[in-house]
Amino acid sequence: MTAQDDRAGAAPSVAGPQSEAAVAPAATSPMPTVLSDEQRQLLAAVLDTIVPPNGALPGAGGLGVDASIDRTLALTPALRRLFLDGLAEIEVASERQMGQDFGVLDAATRERVLRAVEETSPAFFSALVAHAYRGYYTLPEVQLAVGFTDRAPQPDGYVLPVFREELLKVQLKREPFWRKAE
């Protein structure tokens, strides 16, 4: 059983055609991009608000998750409009509420602006957070920092411990209790 991303919530399903790594194994692959430099900068600032720096570790924007989202948009046309419109909504909301560009706001104000956009554009925002987490939590440095491991599950796996029979001490005393049926 796994949480299937945002399907329990309001957002549409956002599967790409393939995972990023399956399609483009190297981060440096020459791949078409969707976002302009300005949009990339805005997205990076937004990502740093969604997943802020953690101790010595930069936030999602500082770690380059904006680049992986840009690649996803290049591979998943169905998401492009949602993200392009959503980024525009963030700029508009920032201007309207604060009279300033999002990029110059302090962290707490940025979060306030984004909470408002989450209210008005829930589908976009849910997809944005999902893709922020996708990019962030698949980075090796993040996986190590949270106490996980930075290697793929295979080929090495992990040592399979031995089953501890003594754990059954209490249960082994119980009489059979299944219901008889002819």
Place this chain on the structure above:
Amino acid sequence: MQGIEAARAATAHYDDPDVVIVGAGASGAAVAWSLASAGFKVVTLEQGGWVNPQTLPHHQADWEIRRLTDFNADPNVRGAIEDYPVNEAESTFSPLMYNAVGGSTIHWSAHFPRYHPSDFRVRSLDGDGDDWPLTYDELEPFYDLNDRMIGIAGRNGDPSQPPRSPRQTPPIPLGPLGEAMARGFDKLGWHWWPSDSAIVTAPYGDRPACNNCGPCDLGCPTGARSSADVTYWPLALRLGVELRTRCRVREITVDADGRARGVLYYDDAGVLQEQRAPLVIIAANGVGTPRLLLNSKSRQFPDGLANRAGMVGKCLMFHPFGTASGVLPDSVESFRGPIGCSIFSHEFYETDESRGFIRGFMMQVVRETGPLNEALGGATATRVPWGAGHHAAFAERFGRVINMGLMGEDLPELVNEVTLDPNLTDSDGIPAPLVRYRLSENSVKLMELAVAKAREALEAAGAIKVLIRNPLRQSGWHLLGTCRMGDDPKNSVVDRWGRAHDVPNLFIVDGSLMVTSAAVNPTTTIQALALRTADYVKQARG
């Protein structure tokens, strides 16, 4: 893997097979093996291809992303060429399945419990649902045979169920999360037992022991998990079964006498072919099988094949399903170990009428997987909040949760059904299924108690907080009941052997023939029933 590669290359070819089987998943594989071992010339048609263990997500840094994209359990999310879309707008649960050699045992957590004896006698014991036209005792030898064929990890002696044959390999270790939960159950005096798992923890045949990598739901690169592609298929192919992959069956054809003549299918080049055979067996799951029958209209069967009683597609059962996650104050390395296999409790499995509903539920301890899955919501689909509080909220959960799957018994109801969508089709233009399903009043009450008992158990295990998701939409793994078995042709589709009442040379062996759902994962029982049907077919030929 060399054995499988060799067996694949050796696939036979028959123009005039004795039997054509539709579907190469859990039950189709078992039947193909059994019939071929008695000398039948078998052709199996499978709409998917082989899954290459080397290209499974487990080898890649972004393995967790593939769970959300091309390896998602939901065919509507994957949208692969071999998948068909499912209209699920009117269903509480999303039907989940995989189309490949091995079928849905590819993306399978491999929890492998049996039905209880009482599950075959629901009407007699509890006055609702139905009795099966067979008993646990009749099925037991086939459960045992199936366990030996595929290899199980477990321990016999469970007081909640009849004694069973020795398990092939020792149980999957509980891990710190399972042990914490076991202490919680013991404290309350409730039952728990190590899960029977379709995974081998010691070498079995030519397959290695599990190396504890974790995400069984994304496939098994080592072959330690007992999915149909690494158990029955290599043996079946060596016995001469012809397996045609990427062949999608559109309909079953009938002759002038109303017997099945064969199947019409689109081959791997997209060309329409007819494969005739004196015997047709369908193993296409509880959504795919009624879809195929309803799409097989003819002069003799204007409402779909084997559907004279109007029962094809009726009585769909998924299992009402919810989840609870207990958050502990310290790490229990929840992310380590096979995702679906640790321990389970059948304390509340059997009927107790004082509870205000009939039948019961299973509590199954489920592990966490990677950090991305937890951030996106974990077992309860409860996303970790973004913003300034994100890291503290994530750290509170990651590695510290005990997840519990709560699976209730679903009772057969005519209103829950699979029909054909009037507009939606697959890539070959075949009508897609439309699924209607809603929880019954009995199921709602049952799940309310399941949630309350899960909370109590998790708190006894030390949880300081409990997250709940009930129902969990993405939990339609079990596709059951849509071509039900019965002695009376008026309210069932197949007889006690899986033979269609209306079509004497047509058999069904997948989850659609299940009369009632029990409150356990169904693959064990589906495969045992398939082996039993295969024995009947062999004996009938003499």
